[in-house]
Amino acid sequence: xxxxxxxxxxxxxxxxxxxxxxxxxxxxxxxxxxxxxxxxxxxxxxxxxxxxxxxxxxxxxxxxxxxxxxxxxxxxxxxxxxxxxxxxxxxxxxxxxxxxxxxxxxxxxxxxxxxxxxxxxxxxxxxxxxxxxxxxxxxxxxxxxxxxxxxxxxxxxxxxxxxxxxxxxxxxxxxxxxxxxxxxxxxxxxxxxxxxxxxxxxxxxxxxxxxxxxxxxxxxxxxxxxxxxxxxxxxxxxxxxxxxxxxxxxxxxxxxxxxxxxxxxxxxxxxxxxxxxxxxxxxxxxxxxxxxxxxxxxxxxxxxxxxxxxxxxxxxxxxxxxxxxxxxxxxxx
Amino acid sequence: xxxxxxxxxxxxxxxxxxxxxxxxxxxxxxxxxxxxxxxxxxxxxxxxxxxxxxxxxxxxxxxxxxxxxxxxxxxxxxxxxxxxxxxxxxxxxxxxxxxxxxxxxxxxxxxxxxxxxxxxxxxxxxxxxxxxxxxxxxxxxxxxxxxxxxxxxxxxxxxxxxxxxxxxxxxxxxxxxxxxxxxxxxxxxxxxxxxxxxxxxxxxxxxxxxxxxxxxxxxxxxxxxxxxxxxxxxxxxxxxxxxxxxxxxxxxxxxxxxxxxxxxxxxxxxxxxxxxxxxxxxxxxxxxxxxxxxxxxxxxxxxxxxxxxxxxxxxxxxxxxxxxxxxxxxxxx
Numbered sequence: 001x002x003x004x005x006x007x008x009x010x011x012x013x014x015x016x017x018x019x020x021x022x023x024x025x026x027x028x029x030x031x032x033x034x035x036x037x038x039x040x041x042x043x044x045x046x047x048x049x050x051x052x053x054x055x056x057x058x059x060x061x062x063x064x065x066x067x068x069x070x071x072x073x074x075x076x077x078x079x080x081x082x083x084x085x086x087x088x089x090x091x092x093x094x095x096x097x098x099x100x101x102x103x104x105x106x107x108x109x110x111x112x113x114x115x116x117x118x119x120x121x122x123x124x125x126x127x128x129x130x131x132x133x134x135x136x137x138x139x140x141x142x143x144x145x146x147x148x149x150x151x152x153x154x155x156x157x158x159x160x161x162x163x164x165x166x167x168x169x170x171x172x173x174x175x176x177x178x179x180x181x182x183x184x185x186x187x188x189x190x191x192x193x194x195x196x197x198x199x200x201x202x203x204x205x206x207x208x209x210x211x212x213x214x215x216x217x218x219x220x221x222x223x224x225x226x227x228x229x230x231x232x233x234x235x236x237x238x239x240x241x242x243x244x245x246x247x248x249x250x251x252x253x254x255x256x257x258x259x260x261x262x263x264x265x266x267x268x269x270x271x272x273x274x275x276x277x278x279x280x281x282x283x284x285x286x287x288x289x290x291x292x293x294x295x296x297x298x299x300x301x302x303x304x305x306x307x308x309x310x311x312x313x314x315x316x317x318x319x320x321x322x323x324x325x326x327x328x329x330x331x332x333x
Numbered sequence: 334x335x336x337x338x339x340x341x342x343x344x345x346x347x348x349x350x351x352x353x354x355x356x357x358x359x360x361x362x363x364x365x366x367x368x369x370x371x372x373x374x375x376x377x378x379x380x381x382x383x384x385x386x387x388x389x390x391x392x393x394x395x396x397x398x399x400x401x402x403x404x405x406x407x408x409x410x411x412x413x414x415x416x417x418x419x420x421x422x423x424x425x426x427x428x429x430x431x432x433x434x435x436x437x438x439x440x441x442x443x444x445x446x447x448x449x450x451x452x453x454x455x456x457x458x459x460x461x462x463x464x465x466x467x468x469x470x471x472x473x474x475x476x477x478x479x480x481x482x483x484x485x486x487x488x489x490x491x492x493x494x495x496x497x498x499x500x501x502x503x504x505x506x507x508x509x510x511x512x513x514x515x516x517x518x519x520x521x522x523x524x525x526x527x528x529x530x531x532x533x534x535x536x537x538x539x540x541x542x543x544x545x546x547x548x549x550x551x552x553x554x555x556x557x558x559x560x561x562x563x564x565x566x567x568x569x570x571x572x573x574x575x576x577x578x579x580x581x582x583x584x585x586x587x588x589x590x591x592x593x594x595x596x597x598x599x600x601x602x603x604x605x606x607x608x609x610x611x612x613x614x615x616x617x618x619x620x621x622x623x624x625x626x627x628x629x630x631x632x633x634x635x636x637x638x639x640x641x642x643x644x645x646x647x648x649x650x651x652x653x654x655x656x657x658x659x660x661x662x663x664x665x666x
Binding site: 002003004005006011012014016017019022023056058059078192193212229232233235259263264266267268269270271272273274275279291292298300301303304305327332333 | 344355391545565568592598602603638664
């Protein structure tokens with residue numbers, strides 16, 4: 001295992017500290033219990049957005065803390081759910097009197113721990129709603145998931161619900177927007193290589209030199225099929241077709257598009273992959289209104305990519321375009 | 334070789350097309366001769382900035398074409414200089430009556446080909462100046478370089494000279510700013526793994542499972558020393574100390590900092606590396622005024638990182654903060 005790390009047990013703390021040192025104007029790092037929050041206090045009356053999950057998916061979630069997105073993020077150990085103490089402390093720290101929305105990727109541990117934190121906060125009079133993201137069309141009932149896994153749509157939800165909260169929308173309204181985004185997003189991914197969890201020190205799964213895992217999860221969970229490596233266009237077609245079909249995207253509709261790298265995929269390859277995504281959308285009569293190409297939700301050192309689509313209307317596009325300033329996404333400021 | 338590509342001979346064209354399809358509002362792609370230019374015509378009277386070099390370093394340079402940075406970029410084949418035809422056509426396409434600045438990384442082929450293009454343009458009455466970037470402190474007279482290699486400082490030069498040009502500075506003034514940035518920047522990199530050039534299909538150099546290449550070049554050129562893998566903090570110290578020393582950065586001075594990934598390094602590791610960079614600057618009494626952590630100048634699928642520092646003053650910071658909108662760097666708009 002070759003990694004740029006110090007002590008294995010410090011990886012997540014060290015990375016959080018590095019994020020904070022790179023962006024002291026944006027975020028602060030609370031070491032115990034561990035969370036990343038905006039450097040500035042939440043504006044009184046603003047709905048607070050809190051997310052979290054296992055580390056290893058950077059920039060998710062700490063890289064999305066800042067103006068126009070999250071108020072706080074709780075990183076667990078690598079690929080391990082954070083504990084309720086973290087969500088509770090983070091929520092208390094950023095709550096500004098108008099409630100908290102938890103944005104939770106659909107993994108059993110995350111869902112359970114965010115639920116426990118919500119109960120603790122509710123008992124103390126802080127209103128919490130939870131939005132579960134479950135957009136991965138590859139499989140149902142995966143290794144750590146009942147139902148569909150939550151993946152790339154999380155980026156869409158955090159950006160767009162974050163914009164609504166920033167404008168002063170109520171908790172009910174922010175929840176409505178987040179629900180709308182999650183309901184209109186789908187994703188699917190592929191692995192060319194496994195990832196290696198540092199504490200384990202060896203690849204999460206075995207993949208032959210000529211093989212790929214089609215439909216892989218962001219922790220290396222099995223996908224739909226192990227198959228032979230083929231041309232990028234063929235691989236991307238196998239990712240994009242189920243996403244378009246499951247979303248029932250029709251000719252004339254509009255989409256926000258993300259061609260996402262799994263962590264170790266060079267950008268030159270992501271642009272080659274995106275070319276095919278764009279061709280397929282054009283050929284299907286779907287307008288790619290906005291596009292992200294890069295590493296937005298990763299799986300440590302996995303090579304591969306995922307394709308996420310969000311059915312967009314004027315409301316979602318306007319919130320997408322609203323100013324955002326985080327380590328991972330920035331525009332308009 | 335596992336890569337997300339279609340035909341090897343189409344890699345650069347396919348990636349350029351993908352970039353254009355992702356950002357049709359920002360860039361256009363001229364296939365023959367190959368260059369990326371801003372989607373919008375250069376404003377009359379604006380100095381045009383043109384860069385280029387071998388592909389495989391994305392987002393450099395095509396990802397830095399757009400408002401506030403480059404007017405055009407000429408990608409060669411992977412790790413291969415573009416030809417003078419490309420620079421000439423790109424420069425003609427974006428020249429707006431006030432001259433052209435070529436930004437050239439110090440590799441023999443690039444320097445020669447940009448020089449030939451400048452002569453062709455000058456013969457036609459288009460004034461061209463060239464700025465050579467040569468910031469890599471690791472070694473002198475490397476595989477394809479007389480003197481020092483040009484690496485991360487290129488990002489600083491393109492951003493800051495781009496901001497000056499955007500404001501209407503004259504060619505002489507843009508050249509002065511670019512020269513100042515290049516003179517005040519230094520970098521050094523490390524490889525944990527080799528990269529694989531697609532046309533070759535096997536790693537560029539051999540590196541044992543427990544070894545790293547300290548001072549590596551962005552094409553896998555030999556560095557200062559092959560050594561055993563060690564803690565990230567130790568590795569980063571070996572990168573950052575020579576950069577600070579060569580730049581003669583003193584206590585009380587200010588810097589713009591880039592902790593850059595080589596292409597396949599997960600962001601969690603880059604933040605761990607950056608933590609040490611930030612600690613070293615703090616301990617040296619140097620203020621990190623602005624920071625980038627991510628993949629800004631890459632080497633295909635190489636794992637590793639580089640550290641770049643720019644001695645900053647009020648003039649450079651103000652130009653750094655000016656609005657920029659490219660695929661690779663964006664703020665203020």
